[in-house]
Amino acid sequence: MPIRTVSKTNGMRLVQFLTGIDITERLSVFTSKFLDSLERVNGFVLKVASPTSGVKEVKLCPGEGKVISSDRDAGFFGVAALAK
Numbered sequence: 578m579p580i581r582t583v584s585k586t587n588g589m590r591l592v593q594f595l596t597g598i599d600i601t602e603r604l605s606v607f608t609s610k611f612l613d614s615l616e617r618v619n620g621f622v623l624k625v626a627s628p629t630s631g632v633k634e635v636k637l638c639p640g641e642g643k644v645i646s647s648d649r650d651a652g653f654f655g656v657a658a659l660a661k
Contacts, residue, residue, distance in 0.1 A: 582628045582650065583638045591628055591653060601653070604629065608657045621658045630655045
C-alpha cells in the first residue's frame with residue numbers, strides 16, 4: 578500500500594494513503610532493530626523522495642486524505658540509516 582509522510586500535532590507520521598492506518602511505530606521498531614543488528618555497514622541504497630528511505634525531497638503533507646504536499650523533509654529509515 579502506498580504511504581505518505583503527514584505532519585500532525587505529534588510530529589511527522591507515516592500513514593497508508595488508502596486506509597489511513599498510521600505505520601510510524603511499526604517502522605520505527607523495525608528500523609531500530611534492523612540497524613542495531615548490523616555490526617558494520619559499508620553503505621545503503623536509498624531513494625530520493627521515498628517516505629521511508631529518502632534522505633531529502635520527501636513530500637510532507639499537512640494532513641491525511643487528498644491533500645497537496647506543503648513541505649519537504651527526509652524519510653524515516655533514510656535518516657536513521659545515515660546516522661548509523
